[in-house]
Amino acid sequence: MAETIHHIPLWYLPLLVILPIAALWAGVTGLRKTARKKTAADRDPDWSVPPLADQSQSGSFLHKWDVRCKIVTIVVFSFVVASLGHLAAALAAVALSLSVAVMIKVPAARLMLRLLALAGFLGMLLVVMPFTVPVHPGDTLVVFGGVEWLTLNFRGLLLASTIAARAVAIAMLMEPLLSTAPLPVTLHGLCRLGVPEMAAQMVLLSNRYVHVFSHEARRMSAGMQVRGFRKRTDTATLRTVANFLGMLFVRSFERTERVFDAMRARGYQDRFPEPVNLRLCASDLLICLAWLAAAAALVVWDRIIL
Amino acid sequence: MHISDGVLPVSVSLGGYAVSVALAAWSARRTTSVQLPKVAVVTSAFFVASLVHIPLGPTSAHLLLPGLAGALLGPVAFIAIGLGLLLQCLLFQFGGLTALGANALMMGLPAIACGWLFQALKGNTHLRHAVAGAAAGATGTAMAAVFLAGFLAAGGEDFFGVAKIAMAAHVPVIVIEGAISAFTIGFLFRVKPELLETGLVTPKKEIHG
Known part of the structure; x- marks a missing residue:
């Protein structure tokens, strides 16, 4: 055909x-x-x-x-x-x-x-x-x-x-x-299905801190705009954005250390408490x-x- | 660019899951399990960084950052990237549930390779760090583009045209990514060089309790 x-x-x-x-x-x-x-x-x-x-x-x-x-x-x-x-x-x-x-x-x-x-x-x-x-x-x-x-x-x-x-x-x-x-309950369900508990905790933590860091990023970019920075297609923009990213990493890495220390100070030992009791x-x-x-x-x- | 649901053959997406889980387990073994929460928090920083858009003529491109993640995190970058993609799935639904394994491979393998590349190339000077950063950034994105094309082409010859165009679309992103990575690494070298020495997540060793 x-x-x-x-x-x-x-x-x-x-x-x-x-x-x-x-x-x-x-x-x-x-x-x-x-x-x-x-x-x-x-x-x-x-x-x-x-x-x-x-x-x-x-x-x-x-x-x-x-x-x-x-x-x-x-x-x-x-x-x-x-x-x-x-x-x-x-x-x-x-x-x-x-x-x-x-x-x-x-x-x-x-x-x-x-x-x-x-x-x-x-x-x-x-x-x-x-x-x-x-x-x-x-x-x-x-x-x-x-x-x-x-x-x-x-x-x-x-x-x-x-x-x-x-x-x-x-x-x-x-x-x-x-x-x-709620996300903790969903993740708890996943753990009961055999996903390692650490993986679920990591999802929970990073979901929490995405919001914190995006808040931080927004504040930084507001500061840049106030100082007259506008995005264009040139190397100056690339350099500025790279400095912005570098600063974001420095701040968030330092914050990571503090968060981690605080968790350990409160007795964190690889576990979060169970959010719910599941029954089928x-x-x-x-x-x-x-x-x-x-x-x-x-x-x-x-x-x-x- | 991430692969969305429904594009890959089911065998490829299941295979992608299997290989990613194995690699994630290997990647997790490279650090103490107490430090994994740190990886999670660092991942959120990379996630936020990857939402930054760079203007490119009339359009804009968002950063992929596999090279930078590899350079800063080392082998743990694979976990970070898998986690980041899962978050994307939770929050935005780019690159869906069934394609998650393939997407993690597509971004995670370049990250691991670029980590090694960066460690091999970086010397002691500012310039060498910047050059190594550029190499890692550009290679990471280029490798991701090749993996993307490969996964698309796995769907059969109907997808060859799409795979070629997707690769071509990555060329400007490779240049931008290289430049951004070079400048960011240069910035970190001046501001906080210890991040580039060991990275945040130290390999297995005793922590002071």
Whole structure:
């Protein structure tokens, strides 16, 4: 079976390719700004408080679900989604993830921020892949005005959309996975699943100090701006930013020493106290089974029926 | 740039996880376990540093810093980078859950290599430190770009075009990263040279209690 080739004039190129890209780019930038504004407004301005433990909507089944079941189920489901091969199956996974996110009432702005973080990489795939995938028999091609190297291949577009759908489906599960329990509880669940306790402690500590250091960095850059520093494309900017980084490292390394000394002075011995007592009950396993059954159904649909 | 979910074949992402866990365990063995909390706090500093954007003509690029992390932390940098990526996953969702192992390899292996490179090249003068810093910074980013292209190409020949473009996009970042690393190392050499001697996280030895 030979490939189908459609010839269309070159002036369609801006209409069909460049215009959508520009619209997408403008939309993403605009949405990112509004989403950032919204999340910044309802958040505590003190960044030293980690924002992950969202207690405002505690009551859904995901909040009550045993944290170990939740982690195992969502991780397994993510890998299943990553293995889906057809666009329809991947879109079904997106619908499933979206319904979970809606069910536990994730704030739309936070969900949007997570998806927008993906936009750069996925946008690159969506733009590049239709023009670069090798031509296979049976492909549908669009040639713009006889320019041979500028050939749009629909198989590439389909492939890139499938990847984008898989990425979106997994990204939308991050909020249900992480914001339905305080981070220490999630990490405790991970430890009970066999992750070394030290790893969990390191995540907890660095999550805490990311906020402290970003506060520090913001103060330093405010000071630089007050003194008239503006970022440009030149070596002076590079040198200044490097000094800024160096200062950030010096300050934070010194702080690290003090934090560590303080922890040891309070009797830290490789352990934090356990945040909760976990107990497994039948309903936890039932939700787990139902979700994994949905995953299995997706795989069957993807591999056998489609 | 990090690989997002859904791009890699499942076998590659699971393999990436396996190799990363092994390397992280090796990296953790290079220091006393009491010092690991320190690594965690230092990681947050690197994480914040990597959010800094450098203007580049009409756009801007954010720093990757595998070279600098390797130079300052040594072999422990692998843990720091894995932790940093996990944080990114928690806070922003760049480079998702399933691609975490591959992303850790992509940034962590260059960091370890650059740590060795930096230790081998740095002499006693300010200039030699800066040159070693530049070499570490540029090599780290270049290696990360090669790993990125390799992982993408693992998806089959459909991804070769994307891999080439992703590599090309890293070229300006390599130059910026080299310059920034050189200046930062130069700054630290003048301000706090002991950081460059042993690094913050000392290898196994007794701590005064």
